[in-house]
Amino acid sequence: MGILVEPFLGSPWLVYTPDEPSRYAMEVGLPETLERSEKYPLRPGIFLDYIDDSTPEGVIREDLVVPASGQNLFYYRYAEPKHPGDPRVVYYVHGGGFIRGNGPYCRATALWALRETGLPVYATEYRTAPDHKWPDNLDDTEAGWRYLTETLGIEPKNIITIGDSAGGMLTGALGMRLKRLGDPLPGGMIFISPALDYTFSMPAHKLNAETDPLFKGGVDPESINWWASAEHALNPEVSSYQGDWTGFPPLYFSAGEAEVWLSDSLETGKKAYESGVPVTVHVFHGMWHDWITNDYEIPEAYVVGEDIREFLGFPRQ
Numbered sequence: 001m002g003i004l005v006e007p008f009l010g011s012p013w014l015v016y017t018p019d020e021p022s023r024y025a026m027e028v029g030l031p032e033t034l035e036r037s038e039k040y041p042l043r044p045g046i047f048l049d050y051i052d053d054s055t056p057e058g059v060i061r062e063d064l065v066v067p068a069s070g071q072n073l074f075y076y077r078y079a080e081p082k083h084p085g086d087p088r089v090v091y092y093v094h095g096g097g098f099i100r101g102n103g104p105y106c107r108a109t110a111l112w113a114l115r116e117t118g119l120p121v122y123a124t125e126y127r128t129a130p131d132h133k134w135p136d137n138l139d140d141t142e143a144g145w146r147y148l149t150e151t152l153g154i155e156p157k158n159i160i161t162i163g164d165s166a167g168g169m170l171t172g173a174l175g176m177r178l179k180r181l182g183d184p185l186p187g188g189m190i191f192i193s194p195a196l197d198y199t200f201s202m203p204a205h206k207l208n209a210e211t212d213p214l215f216k217g218g219v220d221p222e223s224i225n226w227w228a229s230a231e232h233a234l235n236p237e238v239s240s241y242q243g244d245w246t247g248f249p250p251l252y253f254s255a256g257e258a259e260v261w262l263s264d265s266l267e268t269g270k271k272a273y274e275s276g277v278p279v280t281v282h283v284f285h286g287m288w289h290d291w292i293t294n295d296y297e298i299p300e301a302y303v304v305g306e307d308i309r310e311f312l313g314f315p316r317q
Contacts, residue, residue: 002257004204004266005283013269013279015307021286022299029294034213053107059114061107064122067151069143072125074107082118087158088187088312090114091148092123093141093174095165095193095290098227099129105293112296113162116305117312122148126170134228138237141170142177156184160312165261165290166227168194172240172268175248180237190308191253193290194268195261197241198224198233202263211258214289219260245272251279252311254304256287282307 008014021030055061058080064073090113094101102125110123126140148154163171168191178185200221209218224230228238236243241264251272255265262283269281284291284300292301306316 002283002285004207004262005257008266008270008281011270011273013273013281014266015280015282016285017282017303018285021284025287025291025294025298025300029291029298030213030288032294033288033291037214037216053104053111056111059111064147066124066140066143066147068146069126069140071127071140071144072102072106073144073147074110074123074125075120076110076114076123077120078114078118083314086119087155088119089148089154089159090117090119090121091145091159091161091186092121093126093161093163093167093170094123095163095167095293096128097223098134098137098166101166102126102128109164109167109293112292112301115296116308117160118314119160119312129227134232134238137227138170138173138177141174145174145178157187159186160188160190161186162190162192162308163194164192164293165195168192169196169198169238169240172196172243173237176236176240176243179244179247185247185249188250188252188311189248190311191251191265192292192304193255193259193261194253194264196264196268197239198228198230199239199242200224200233202261202267204260204263208258208260208262212256212260212288215260241268241271244275245277246275248272248275248277250311251277252307253279253281254292254307255281255283256289256291257283257285258287259289261289280307280311 062075092113094106110121114121124144127136161171205219232238253265255262269279273279
């Protein structure tokens with residue numbers, strides 16, 4: 001049993017899956033992760049530019065542009081709605097270490113969210129480092145949000161935000177910015193292996209340094225300077241863990257027990273729950289950072305999808 005999970009066992013907001021990772025995860029997902037982490041010298045190594053982002057039959061895709069930012073916003077929906085009459089949509093913010101992820105990866109994660117939720121999905125691109133640094137990425141994420149709420153007229157309560165890895169940081173930061181401005185928050189927020197604290201003081205940042213294949217040797221504290229600046233590490237619009245989570249909508253986190261960002265989900269979930277927010281944190285034994293982006297057929301990725309459907313009030317499949 002993982003030492004990092006033990007202090008939280010019995011918590012009403014924690015779901016812990018102690019089963020060994022599936023054979024498919026170990027024979028397909030983990031080897032591909034190791035290969036990618038060796039291929040890319042920068043961390044994280046989850047830049048799935050090769051991933052299949054072709055639009056499947058029965059899905060309609062529209063490529064929009066957010067006027068305020070000039071960034072692409074990919075819109076996907078089923079030609080035959082899966083949940084007719086449900087006004088909710090998904091706003092997806094992709095990961096990629098703030099330096100990559102636009103294009104195929106952004107579209108592929110949007111398709112995953114469409115498959116797992118059945119709801120229409122808007123997936124935003126944002127300016128990336130090193131040419132652009134924070135707050136450009138957050139400003140673009142906010143611009144996409146404003147496009148949905150102000151131009152398209154979608155009510156905030158009907159928007160579910162999803163972010164993986166660095167996109168988890170941006171969705172959390174977006175919530176903190178909206179709260180600071182006194183604006184309505186989303187109807188729910190979903191975090192996939194989020195990185196939520198850039199003070200690099202969480203236990204897993206060091207203790208999982210040799211267990212997460214994407215971050216062998218641990219998280220480099222200087223990495224924040226790739227896309228932001230260490231002087232901003234305590235700003236809740238960079239490290240949303242540092243902010244006040246009171247008044248946030250229901251939250252869902254998935255995290256791998258072996259990943260360096262594990263504590264970000266555990267500690268943030270605990271903090272939000274103690275602030276009165278409905279929270280679920282699901283930790284998967286032996287899984288690594290952002291494993292759903294390895295291969296969407298990994299059984300553990302389907303379990304995350306089931307969790308999300310339950311979070312949205314839909315039946316688990």
